[in-house]
Amino acid sequence: DNNQVNDLACLQDAELPWCQRINLSSNKLKALPSLGALQRLRFAYFGSNEIESLEGFGSHPVLEELDLQENKLSSLKGLGCLESLRRLVLTGNQLTSLEGLDTPALKHLDVAKNQLAALEHLAGAPECRVLDISGNQLNSEDPEMKELLRLGTETPMLQELRIAGNPVADGFGDSCKIEVLVRAAQLLRVDDEELTVEDRE
Template sequence: MPSWTRSLNLSYNRLSEIDPAAFEDLTNLQEVYLNSNELTAVPSLGAASMHVVSLFLQHNKILSVDGSQLKSYLSLEVLDLSSNNITEIRSSCFPNGLRVRELNLASNRISILESGAFDGLSRSLLTLRLSKNRITQLPVKAFKLPRLTQLDLNRNRIRLIEGLTFQGLDSLEFC
Protein backbone atom coordinates (compact mmCIF):
# COMPACT_ATOMS: atom_id res chain seq x y z
CA MET A 1 0.00 0.00 0.00
CA PRO A 2 1.38 3.47 -0.82
CA SER A 3 2.82 5.39 2.12
CA TRP A 4 0.68 8.43 1.22
CA THR A 5 -2.57 6.54 1.94
CA ARG A 6 -4.76 8.77 4.13
CA SER A 7 -7.91 6.66 4.47
CA LEU A 8 -8.25 2.90 4.80
CA ASN A 9 -11.54 1.01 4.83
CA LEU A 10 -11.41 -2.63 5.91
CA SER A 11 -15.05 -2.80 7.03
CA TYR A 12 -17.28 -5.83 6.48
CA ASN A 13 -14.57 -8.45 6.73
CA ARG A 14 -13.83 -11.12 9.31
CA LEU A 15 -10.85 -9.51 11.00
CA SER A 16 -10.42 -10.74 14.56
CA GLU A 17 -6.99 -9.21 15.09
CA ILE A 18 -4.64 -6.81 13.35
CA ASP A 19 -0.89 -7.14 12.89
CA PRO A 20 0.56 -3.67 13.68
CA ALA A 21 3.41 -4.34 11.24
CA ALA A 22 0.90 -4.20 8.38
CA PHE A 23 0.50 -0.46 9.02
CA GLU A 24 4.18 0.31 9.61
CA ASP A 25 4.76 2.37 6.47
CA LEU A 26 1.40 4.20 6.50
CA THR A 27 2.65 7.35 8.19
CA ASN A 28 -0.01 9.56 6.54
CA LEU A 29 -2.96 7.40 7.60
CA GLN A 30 -5.67 9.58 9.18
CA GLU A 31 -8.94 7.65 8.83
CA VAL A 32 -9.37 3.97 9.61
CA TYR A 33 -12.65 2.12 9.11
CA LEU A 34 -12.80 -1.32 10.71
CA ASN A 35 -16.57 -1.54 11.08
CA SER A 36 -18.41 -4.87 11.06
CA ASN A 37 -15.50 -7.17 11.78
CA GLU A 38 -14.81 -9.56 14.65
CA LEU A 39 -12.37 -7.48 16.69
CA THR A 40 -12.55 -8.02 20.46
CA ALA A 41 -10.30 -5.09 21.43
CA VAL A 42 -9.20 -1.71 20.10
CA PRO A 43 -6.38 -2.70 17.74
CA SER A 44 -2.88 -1.30 17.67
CA LEU A 45 -1.85 0.06 14.30
CA GLY A 46 1.79 0.36 15.31
CA ALA A 47 3.54 3.59 14.38
CA ALA A 48 0.57 4.61 12.20
CA SER A 49 -1.60 4.93 15.34
CA MET A 50 -0.07 8.26 16.28
CA HIS A 51 -1.36 9.93 13.09
CA VAL A 52 -4.89 8.49 13.03
CA VAL A 53 -7.51 11.22 13.51
CA SER A 54 -10.67 9.11 13.04
CA LEU A 55 -11.08 5.48 14.11
CA PHE A 56 -14.33 3.68 13.36
CA LEU A 57 -14.88 0.35 15.13
CA GLN A 58 -18.65 0.00 15.18
CA HIS A 59 -20.30 -3.44 14.94
CA ASN A 60 -17.42 -5.50 16.28
CA LYS A 61 -17.17 -7.70 19.39
CA ILE A 62 -15.21 -5.33 21.60
CA LEU A 63 -15.84 -6.15 25.27
CA SER A 64 -14.00 -3.33 27.03
CA VAL A 65 -12.01 -0.16 26.55
CA ASP A 66 -8.50 -0.30 27.94
CA GLY A 67 -6.64 2.99 28.29
CA SER A 68 -3.36 1.33 27.34
CA GLN A 69 -4.87 0.44 23.95
CA LEU A 70 -5.61 4.11 23.24
CA LYS A 71 -2.39 5.77 24.46
CA SER A 72 -0.66 5.46 21.08
CA TYR A 73 -3.50 7.32 19.30
CA LEU A 74 -2.01 10.76 19.95
CA SER A 75 -3.95 12.57 17.19
CA LEU A 76 -7.29 10.81 17.64
CA GLU A 77 -10.30 13.16 17.48
CA VAL A 78 -13.17 10.84 16.50
CA LEU A 79 -13.63 7.43 18.12
CA ASP A 80 -16.67 5.32 17.24
CA LEU A 81 -17.13 2.23 19.40
CA SER A 82 -20.89 1.95 18.89
CA SER A 83 -22.66 -1.39 18.54
CA ASN A 84 -20.13 -3.50 20.39
CA ASN A 85 -20.37 -5.51 23.63
CA ILE A 86 -18.87 -2.99 26.05
CA THR A 87 -20.38 -3.37 29.52
CA GLU A 88 -18.57 -0.78 31.63
CA ILE A 89 -16.73 2.51 31.38
CA ARG A 90 -14.13 2.91 34.12
CA SER A 91 -11.93 5.88 34.99
CA SER A 92 -8.96 4.08 33.41
CA CYS A 93 -10.57 3.81 29.96
CA PHE A 94 -9.56 7.19 28.57
CA PRO A 95 -6.09 8.33 29.69
CA ASN A 96 -5.07 11.97 30.02
CA GLY A 97 -3.57 13.40 26.88
CA LEU A 98 -6.06 12.04 24.37
CA ARG A 99 -7.59 14.70 22.12
CA VAL A 100 -10.87 12.93 21.34
CA ARG A 101 -13.57 15.44 20.40
CA GLU A 102 -16.32 12.99 19.46
CA LEU A 103 -16.90 9.70 21.29
CA ASN A 104 -19.66 7.31 20.28
CA LEU A 105 -20.44 4.52 22.74
CA ALA A 106 -24.09 4.07 21.69
CA SER A 107 -25.72 0.65 21.32
CA ASN A 108 -23.48 -1.25 23.67
CA ARG A 109 -24.32 -3.03 26.94
CA ILE A 110 -22.93 -0.40 29.27
CA SER A 111 -24.44 -0.75 32.73
CA ILE A 112 -21.54 0.61 34.80
CA LEU A 113 -20.49 4.20 34.32
CA GLU A 114 -17.82 5.00 36.88
CA SER A 115 -17.56 8.49 38.32
CA GLY A 116 -14.79 10.35 36.50
CA ALA A 117 -14.79 7.90 33.59
CA PHE A 118 -14.37 10.71 31.07
CA ASP A 119 -12.07 12.99 33.08
CA GLY A 120 -9.14 12.17 30.78
CA LEU A 121 -11.09 13.77 27.92
CA SER A 122 -12.11 16.92 29.80
CA ARG A 123 -9.98 19.25 27.66
CA SER A 124 -11.23 18.04 24.29
CA LEU A 125 -14.56 16.17 24.32
CA LEU A 126 -17.41 18.00 22.53
CA THR A 127 -19.84 15.16 21.74
CA LEU A 128 -20.60 12.08 23.84
CA ARG A 129 -23.11 9.48 22.70
CA LEU A 130 -24.25 6.93 25.29
CA SER A 131 -27.71 6.14 23.91
CA LYS A 132 -29.14 2.60 23.74
CA ASN A 133 -27.19 1.17 26.66
CA ARG A 134 -28.18 -0.31 30.02
CA ILE A 135 -27.24 2.61 32.25
CA THR A 136 -29.48 2.70 35.34
CA GLN A 137 -27.84 5.48 37.34
CA LEU A 138 -25.59 8.44 36.75
CA PRO A 139 -22.98 8.93 39.48
CA VAL A 140 -22.15 12.24 41.11
CA LYS A 141 -19.96 14.38 38.85
CA ALA A 142 -20.11 11.76 36.11
CA PHE A 143 -19.44 14.37 33.46
CA LYS A 144 -16.74 16.89 34.36
CA LEU A 145 -16.53 17.96 30.72
CA PRO A 146 -16.54 21.77 30.45
CA ARG A 147 -16.28 21.78 26.62
CA LEU A 148 -19.00 19.18 25.97
CA THR A 149 -21.78 20.58 23.77
CA GLN A 150 -23.77 17.38 23.07
CA LEU A 151 -24.65 14.57 25.48
CA ASP A 152 -26.93 11.76 24.31
CA LEU A 153 -28.34 9.48 27.02
CA ASN A 154 -31.63 8.43 25.40
CA ARG A 155 -32.91 4.84 25.48
CA ASN A 156 -31.17 3.75 28.65
CA ARG A 157 -32.67 2.45 31.89
CA ILE A 158 -31.86 5.46 34.05
CA ARG A 159 -33.70 5.37 37.38
CA LEU A 160 -31.43 7.54 39.48
CA ILE A 161 -29.68 10.81 38.76
CA GLU A 162 -27.71 11.89 41.79
CA GLY A 163 -27.20 15.52 42.75
CA LEU A 164 -24.32 17.29 41.00
CA THR A 165 -24.38 14.70 38.18
CA PHE A 166 -24.40 17.40 35.53
CA GLN A 167 -22.09 19.81 37.36
CA GLY A 168 -19.21 20.79 35.10
CA LEU A 169 -21.16 20.74 31.83
CA ASP A 170 -20.72 24.46 31.26
CA SER A 171 -21.00 24.39 27.44
CA LEU A 172 -23.83 21.88 27.02
CA GLU A 173 -26.26 22.79 24.23
CA PHE A 174 -28.08 19.49 23.65
CA CYS A 175 -28.91 16.72 26.09
Protein backbone atom coordinates in the same frame (compact mmCIF):
# COMPACT_ATOMS: atom_id res chain seq x y z
CA ASP B 1 -15.10 -2.19 6.63
CA ASN B 2 -17.56 -5.12 6.48
CA ASN B 3 -14.95 -7.87 6.24
CA GLN B 4 -14.04 -10.73 8.56
CA VAL B 5 -11.16 -9.03 10.40
CA ASN B 6 -10.83 -10.35 13.95
CA ASP B 7 -7.35 -9.14 14.93
CA LEU B 8 -5.39 -5.91 14.62
CA ALA B 9 -1.95 -7.36 15.26
CA CYS B 10 -0.89 -6.41 11.75
CA LEU B 11 -1.46 -2.74 12.57
CA GLN B 12 0.30 -2.60 15.92
CA ASP B 13 3.75 -2.29 14.39
CA ALA B 14 2.72 -1.06 10.97
CA GLU B 15 4.66 1.81 9.49
CA LEU B 16 1.82 4.06 8.42
CA PRO B 17 3.08 7.47 9.55
CA TRP B 18 0.56 9.44 7.50
CA CYS B 19 -2.57 7.39 8.30
CA GLN B 20 -5.28 9.72 9.65
CA ARG B 21 -8.41 7.61 9.24
CA ILE B 22 -9.21 3.95 9.85
CA ASN B 23 -12.55 2.22 9.31
CA LEU B 24 -12.90 -1.32 10.60
CA SER B 25 -16.67 -1.25 11.14
CA SER B 26 -18.73 -4.43 10.73
CA ASN B 27 -15.98 -6.95 11.40
CA LYS B 28 -15.34 -9.47 14.16
CA LEU B 29 -12.90 -7.61 16.40
CA LYS B 30 -13.08 -8.65 20.06
CA ALA B 31 -10.46 -6.28 21.48
CA LEU B 32 -8.99 -2.92 20.60
CA PRO B 33 -5.23 -2.98 21.20
CA SER B 34 -2.94 0.02 21.08
CA LEU B 35 -2.52 1.57 17.67
CA GLY B 36 0.27 3.79 18.94
CA ALA B 37 2.20 3.38 15.71
CA LEU B 38 -0.51 5.44 14.00
CA GLN B 39 0.64 8.72 15.53
CA ARG B 40 -1.44 10.90 13.19
CA LEU B 41 -4.68 8.94 13.58
CA ARG B 42 -7.59 11.42 13.78
CA PHE B 43 -10.69 9.38 12.91
CA ALA B 44 -11.29 5.76 13.97
CA TYR B 45 -14.43 3.73 13.30
CA PHE B 46 -14.94 0.35 14.96
CA GLY B 47 -18.74 0.12 15.05
CA SER B 48 -20.61 -3.20 14.78
CA ASN B 49 -17.86 -5.50 15.99
CA GLU B 50 -17.65 -7.75 19.06
CA ILE B 51 -15.27 -5.58 21.10
CA GLU B 52 -15.46 -6.39 24.81
CA SER B 53 -12.45 -4.48 26.13
CA LEU B 54 -10.47 -1.30 25.57
CA GLU B 55 -7.58 -2.38 27.79
CA GLY B 56 -4.33 -1.38 26.12
CA PHE B 57 -5.88 1.03 23.63
CA GLY B 58 -3.42 3.61 24.92
CA SER B 59 -2.61 7.16 23.94
CA HIS B 60 -3.72 8.76 20.71
CA PRO B 61 -2.87 12.44 21.11
CA VAL B 62 -4.53 13.74 17.93
CA LEU B 63 -7.55 11.39 17.72
CA GLU B 64 -10.67 13.54 17.18
CA GLU B 65 -13.45 11.03 16.54
CA LEU B 66 -13.91 7.49 17.86
CA ASP B 67 -16.91 5.33 16.95
CA LEU B 68 -17.45 2.17 19.00
CA GLN B 69 -21.20 1.77 18.59
CA GLU B 70 -22.85 -1.66 18.60
CA ASN B 71 -20.13 -3.60 20.39
CA LYS B 72 -20.06 -5.50 23.70
CA LEU B 73 -18.31 -3.00 25.94
CA SER B 74 -19.30 -3.06 29.61
CA SER B 75 -16.56 -0.67 30.72
CA LEU B 76 -14.47 2.25 29.44
CA LYS B 77 -11.42 1.18 31.42
CA GLY B 78 -8.36 1.26 29.22
CA LEU B 79 -9.64 4.07 27.03
CA GLY B 80 -6.88 6.32 28.33
CA CYS B 81 -6.66 10.08 28.11
CA LEU B 82 -7.75 11.24 24.67
CA GLU B 83 -6.97 14.93 24.96
CA SER B 84 -7.99 15.86 21.40
CA LEU B 85 -11.14 13.74 21.12
CA ARG B 86 -14.19 15.77 20.03
CA ARG B 87 -16.76 13.03 19.33
CA LEU B 88 -17.23 9.65 21.04
CA VAL B 89 -19.99 7.26 19.95
CA LEU B 90 -20.79 4.32 22.25
CA THR B 91 -24.41 3.62 21.30
CA GLY B 92 -25.65 0.08 21.79
CA ASN B 93 -23.07 -1.38 24.14
CA GLN B 94 -23.46 -2.80 27.66
CA LEU B 95 -21.99 0.07 29.67
CA THR B 96 -23.04 0.31 33.31
CA SER B 97 -20.62 3.13 34.18
CA LEU B 98 -18.70 6.00 32.58
CA GLU B 99 -15.65 5.29 34.73
CA GLY B 100 -12.55 5.72 32.59
CA LEU B 101 -13.93 8.67 30.63
CA ASP B 102 -11.04 11.14 30.32
CA THR B 103 -11.79 13.39 27.37
CA PRO B 104 -11.14 17.04 28.30
CA ALA B 105 -11.97 18.40 24.82
CA LEU B 106 -15.00 16.19 24.05
CA LYS B 107 -17.96 18.04 22.51
CA HIS B 108 -20.30 15.17 21.55
CA LEU B 109 -20.90 12.05 23.67
CA ASP B 110 -23.37 9.37 22.59
CA VAL B 111 -24.03 6.60 25.13
CA ALA B 112 -27.61 5.79 24.07
CA LYS B 113 -28.94 2.24 24.48
CA ASN B 114 -26.63 1.11 27.24
CA GLN B 115 -27.33 0.09 30.86
CA LEU B 116 -26.40 3.29 32.68
CA ALA B 117 -28.29 3.89 35.92
CA ALA B 118 -26.05 6.77 37.00
CA LEU B 119 -23.95 9.52 35.44
CA GLU B 120 -20.96 9.36 37.74
CA HIS B 121 -17.69 10.23 35.96
CA LEU B 122 -19.48 12.55 33.52
CA ALA B 123 -16.99 15.15 34.75
CA GLY B 124 -14.49 13.37 32.49
CA ALA B 125 -16.10 15.32 29.63
CA PRO B 126 -16.36 18.87 31.05
CA GLU B 127 -16.61 20.55 27.61
CA CYS B 128 -19.46 18.34 26.36
CA ARG B 129 -22.08 20.24 24.30
CA VAL B 130 -24.22 17.34 23.02
CA LEU B 131 -25.09 14.34 25.19
CA ASP B 132 -27.28 11.40 24.19
CA ILE B 133 -28.18 9.22 27.18
CA SER B 134 -31.50 7.99 25.77
CA GLY B 135 -32.51 4.39 26.27
CA ASN B 136 -30.65 3.79 29.53
CA GLN B 137 -31.74 3.01 33.10
CA LEU B 138 -31.70 6.42 34.79
CA ASN B 139 -34.51 6.32 37.33
CA SER B 140 -36.52 8.84 39.32
CA GLU B 141 -36.28 7.16 42.71
CA ASP B 142 -33.63 9.57 43.99
CA PRO B 143 -35.57 12.51 45.51
CA GLU B 144 -32.63 14.88 45.04
CA MET B 145 -32.28 13.96 41.37
CA LYS B 146 -28.52 14.07 41.76
CA GLU B 147 -27.95 12.35 38.42
CA LEU B 148 -29.79 15.14 36.60
CA LEU B 149 -27.99 17.74 38.71
CA ARG B 150 -24.71 16.43 37.30
CA LEU B 151 -25.81 17.76 33.90
CA GLY B 152 -25.58 21.26 35.30
CA THR B 153 -22.52 20.93 37.50
CA GLU B 154 -20.28 18.47 35.67
CA THR B 155 -21.08 19.47 32.09
CA PRO B 156 -21.68 23.24 32.38
CA MET B 157 -21.29 23.74 28.60
CA LEU B 158 -24.04 21.23 27.73
CA GLN B 159 -26.52 22.55 25.14
CA GLU B 160 -28.34 19.51 23.76
CA LEU B 161 -29.59 16.49 25.72
CA ARG B 162 -31.44 13.36 24.66
CA ILE B 163 -32.88 11.53 27.65
CA ALA B 164 -36.02 9.79 26.31
CA GLY B 165 -36.39 6.10 27.03
CA ASN B 166 -35.13 6.30 30.61
CA PRO B 167 -37.39 5.54 33.59
CA VAL B 168 -36.79 9.08 34.87
CA ALA B 169 -38.03 10.59 31.59
CA ASP B 170 -41.03 8.27 31.43
CA GLY B 171 -41.88 9.19 35.03
CA PHE B 172 -41.86 12.91 34.34
CA GLY B 173 -43.84 12.54 31.13
CA ASP B 174 -44.54 15.84 29.38
CA SER B 175 -42.81 17.81 32.14
CA CYS B 176 -39.47 16.06 31.58
CA LYS B 177 -37.81 18.93 29.74
CA ILE B 178 -38.82 21.37 32.49
CA GLU B 179 -37.50 19.08 35.23
CA VAL B 180 -34.22 18.78 33.36
CA LEU B 181 -34.03 22.52 32.69
CA VAL B 182 -34.45 23.30 36.40
CA ARG B 183 -31.28 21.30 37.05
CA ALA B 184 -29.31 22.28 33.94
CA ALA B 185 -30.34 25.82 33.01
CA GLN B 186 -27.74 26.10 30.25
CA LEU B 187 -29.58 23.64 27.99
CA LEU B 188 -31.00 24.79 24.64
CA ARG B 189 -32.62 21.53 23.45
CA VAL B 190 -34.03 18.45 25.16
CA ASP B 191 -34.96 15.40 23.09
CA ASP B 192 -34.63 17.43 19.89
CA GLU B 193 -37.15 19.99 21.17
CA GLU B 194 -35.94 23.55 21.46
CA LEU B 195 -36.44 25.15 24.86
CA THR B 196 -38.46 28.35 24.69
CA VAL B 197 -38.58 31.49 26.81
CA GLU B 198 -41.85 30.18 28.26
CA ASP B 199 -40.12 26.97 29.33
CA ARG B 200 -37.62 29.03 31.30
CA GLU B 201 -40.22 31.07 33.17
